[in-house]
Amino acid sequence: MSLFKKEKKVRCHLEQNSYDIVIGSSIIQNAGQIIAKIARNDTVLIMTNQKIGAVYLPLISGSLKRQGIKAIRHLVPDGEKAKSEKQLFRLMKVLIENRFERSSMIIALGGGVIGDLAGFAASIFMRGIDFVNVPTTLLAQVDSAIGGKTGINLPEGKNLVGSFYQPKVVIADSATLSTLPEKELINGMAEVIKYGMLFDHLFFEYVEKNIDAIFDLDLEVIERIVTKCVQYKTKVVERDEKESGLRAVLNLGHTFGHALETVGQYKKITHGMAVALGMQAAGRLANKLEMFDGESLERLIGVIDKAHLPTSIVPYNLDKAALLGAMYGDKKVKDKKIRLILPVEIGSVVIRDDIKPALIKEAFTF
Ligand SMILES: NC(=O)c1ccc[n+]([C@@H]2O[C@H](COP(=O)([O-])OP(=O)(O)OC[C@H]3O[C@@H](n4cnc5c(N)ncnc54)[C@H](O)[C@@H]3O)[C@@H](O)[C@H]2O)c1
Ligand SMILES: [Zn+2]
Numbered sequence: 001m002s003l004f005k006k007e008k009k010v011r012c013h014l015e016q017n018s019y020d021i022v023i024g025s026s027i028i029q030n031a032g033q034i035i036a037k038i039a040r041n042d043t044v045l046i047m048t049n050q051k052i053g054a055v056y057l058p059l060i061s062g063s064l065k066r067q068g069i070k071a072i073r074h075l076v077p078d079g080e081k082a083k084s085e086k087q088l089f090r091l092m093k094v095l096i097e098n099r100f101e102r103s104s105m106i107i108a109l110g111g112g113v114i115g116d117l118a119g120f121a122a123s124i125f126m127r128g129i130d131f132v133n134v135p136t137t138l139l140a141q142v143d144s145a146i147g148g149k150t151g152i153n154l155p156e157g158k159n160l161v162g163s164f165y166q167p168k169v170v171i172a173d174s175a176t177l178s179t180l181p182e183k184e185l186i187n188g189m190a191e192v193i194k195y196g197m198l199f200d201h202l203f204f205e206y207v208e209k210n211i212d213a214i215f216d217l218d219l220e221v222i223e224r225i226v227t228k229c230v231q232y233k234t235k236v237v238e239r240d241e242k243e244s245g246l247r248a249v250l251n252l253g254h255t256f257g258h259a260l261e262t263v264g265q266y267k268k269i270t271h272g273m274a275v276a277l278g279m280q281a282a283g284r285l286a287n288k289l290e291m292f293d294g295e296s297l298e299r300l301i302g303v304i305d306k307a308h309l310p311t312s313i314v315p316y317n318l319d320k321a322a323l324l325g326a327m328y329g330d331k332k333v334k335d336k337k338i339r340l341i342l343p344v345e346i347g348s349v350v351i352r353d354d355i356k357p358a359l360i361k362e363a364f365t366f
Helices: 028-036 050-066 085-097 112-127 138-144 174-179 182-199 201-215 219-239 246-251 254-263 271-288 294-306 320-329 357-362
Strands: 008-012 019-024 043-048 070-075 105-110 130-135 149-154 157-164 169-173 340-345 348-352
Touching: 008 219, 019 219, 028 050, 028 130, 028 169, 043 050, 043 085, 043 112, 050 070, 050 105, 050 174, 070 085, 085 112, 085 149, 105 112, 112 130, 112 138, 112 149, 112 157, 130 138, 138 174, 138 182, 138 219, 169 174, 174 219, 182 201, 182 219, 182 246, 182 271, 182 294, 182 348, 201 219, 201 294, 219 246, 246 254, 246 340, 246 348, 254 271, 254 320, 254 340, 271 294, 271 340, 271 357, 294 340, 320 357
Parallel strands: 019 169, 043 070, 043 105, 105 130, 130 169
Antiparallel strands: 008 019, 149 157, 340 348
């Protein structure tokens, strides 16, 4: 039986531009069939990098070719630096040279970096051309590929220029995670744990029980996890496409986390590590406020530990006053009040903006 038949589809229903997220193992080989249904042109551009392209580009290009679609490959450098003005305009020139038009399509093949850059490029080239996302990291599959946030970095800061622009379809192939470095799998796990904390104690328990299977790359387990996370992110996005309210809950662990990333100068602490530490800070603070019981806090710390994510800030030797300062500088601060997402139990959170700075600072003690 073809693996392709086992694909799952989650629909993101929006007022305009609803789309499917197709999830499965080894479905990239058939991406062409999915894309051919929506492509309005017989030439598309695939943006990827050398590392990812070497493995997966032939699979997608081949499947497109079988559908009579020619793929122009466009490589960008690996890592965060690809989300730059330079790469954006380099791509614009390539699109013009290849006579791309309003009806053309860009396909992102890669992690959050490539998805953000390609999505932003698609949103502004000729005021918007079709965009397809093929996420190849756990983080991109459970988070960045869904919801339509795109953007690039400026020397002054991350994601300062961007747009909300929804893809036409997302194709999440869990088999692509088999080549992902373990540290990137760990990074994505912080977001996976976040969904359990936010919405679903049963899902949290499933992650707790299956953590070894995830790291052993049991694709069936990974597929189930990706599907659940996609369902939750989609639900939030459907209710709050432009991040005016509800979508803020997705920032659980992120307000503390951004402070850790900033003060750690994005070197000592990866995003996933920061989110994991941030969730623990939120959990510890909620526990101190007697909103969140000690046993649940221990489970949160336990699953983070099992996912090879850090459970203490001490080794990073960061200044607490600087961390608090960074939180007040965070763009999600409204009227100088820090808006925190705090757990009340596993699977449920509240938004609070009345927590005293001294208590917030104290939350960094672990
Ligand atoms: N748009 C959003 O809503 C949103 C949400 C969260 C994060 N982001 C953005 O996402 C970016 C981070 O994304 P990321 O964590 O996926 O990092 P990434 O895109 O840099 O990928 C991580 C590393 O893994 C490599 N890689 C990717 N897929 C691979 C595969 N299948 N096999 C082998 N190697 C592979 C990449 O080349 C890279 O070196 C950040 O720029 C962040 O701002 C965006
Ligand atoms: Zn995140």
